[in-house]
Every structure is written in C-alpha cells, then in structure tokens.
Amino acid sequence: MKNLIFDCYVSSDKSKLDIDKIMSLMKQSYWAMDRSEETLKKSIENSICYGMYHDNNLVGFGRVVTDYSTVYWICDVIIDVNCQGNGLGKQLMQSIMSTQELDGLLGILATKDAHGLYEQYGFIKEPHKFMMKKRTKL
Template sequence: MIYECKSYRVSDDRNDVQLDKVESLLRLSYWAGDRPLETIKVSIENSICFSLFSDELQVGFARVVTDFATVAYIADLIIHPDHRDKGIGKWMFELIHNDPRWCSKFQFLATDDAHALYEHFGFSGSSKLMSTTV
C-alpha cells in the first residue's frame, strides 16, 4: 500500500526499501547504532517494512514482525532528524498501528523514549515495553 501526506509518501513494499538510507538512519539511533548491516538485511527480509519518502529519498523507516494471528511487534521506527517535528512520525505510526492486518491483534514495542506519542495511541507499560490491549 502507498499512503500520502503533504509531500511525504509511505510504502509497505519491501522492494522500496533503500538499504543504505535505512542503515544510515539506524546508525543515528540508540537501539541499533551498532547493528551489523547483515542483521539489518535479515530483519528487513523477515518483516513488513514501512518506508517514508520525501520526494524519492527515504527519510523514515519502521517494521512490523507479526504472525498475523495474535501479535504484532512494531520495531525500528525512526525519522531522519531533518524531517522530525512535522507530525510525520505520528502519521506514520498511526498508519502502522491501524493497519488492518494487525489492528485487532496484541501490539507491542520497546522504547526508551517517545512514551507520550505511543500513549496517545493507547499503548502503556513499563519504561521500555509498551503494549495495547486487544
């Protein structure tokens, strides 16, 4: 699926992932800054990936690991610093959270930050693990 908002586009087509841009984005994060490139590749191959584009440049990324029956783990949501504070991360998370493939499943994520954002969508929990109820 492709979603558009302002000058941004989100695609869940794994073929649209720009690996070099995703690697660069994850290098900026506290959770995946030292993740090996091979591990990034395998995680992409085994997840539903969401790529955020400004024009044709990938400026955001997230992925979902799911069994499509009971659970969906939302991982690696990151927006390039130049594109933050525009509501784009919130929009992207809303698309992922409300995706019909898992919107009625148990959803969880692990984070050390952005708790207020995730609580807005009904997530709650400890300082690291947050989840929604089904």
C-alpha cells in the first residue's frame, strides 16, 4: 500500500473509531499486545484519540492523555504494519501536535524504537529524569 499518505486523513471523532481494528493494531505492538478490549475502551473514553483512515478504514491510531493544564502524554501511536513506510506516522504525529489544547504543555512519551520520529516534533531523550511504576495487573 505505497503512497497512501495522499489518500489518508486523520480524525479525532471517537464515533468513527473501529474498536476491533484498534485491537488488531494493538496486537501488532510490543507495548499493548495483551491489552484487553475492556482496558482499550476505557483508555479511549479517557483520552483524546486520533484515527487515521484510508477509504474510511482505520489504518492508524494514537492517543493523548492530558490534564489540559500542565502535561500531556502521547501513547499508542501505531500504523498498521501493512501501511508502514509511507509517512503515515509523520502525518499522524503532525495531526496530534497541531492540537491547540496541547500548546504550551509539557509533552512526554515512551518509545523503544521510534526516537527518530518523535525527535522531529521536538521530543528529546531524558534518560535520568523519569521514573516509572509498572502495572501489577492488566
């Protein structure tokens, strides 16, 4: 599916989201492959969500968690494996970063392998600053 970037669009309309397709995308990830549908639905309810669509079929997804005052966290950014390599991750990130409610807030995210993508949007590595408490249950 090369050159999809011209045919794709991003929407933050949650009513357009396809939960089954998002579950399928999460199973392609290293961070959410075991996430339950119940957990996914709850995370969507409590986040700003971005769906990326080609012919109205969801091919990418991302979420932002924020207090709208001090900080936002970008998470679950993923493009279907069959559509990767077309610049869709950049298009999705551009849509997320153009969200006016996030202007002036501290942005954070975690990634194992996409540092180059996120650095294009001003994110920097802070290896000795952040701490994490792992989940005890899914």
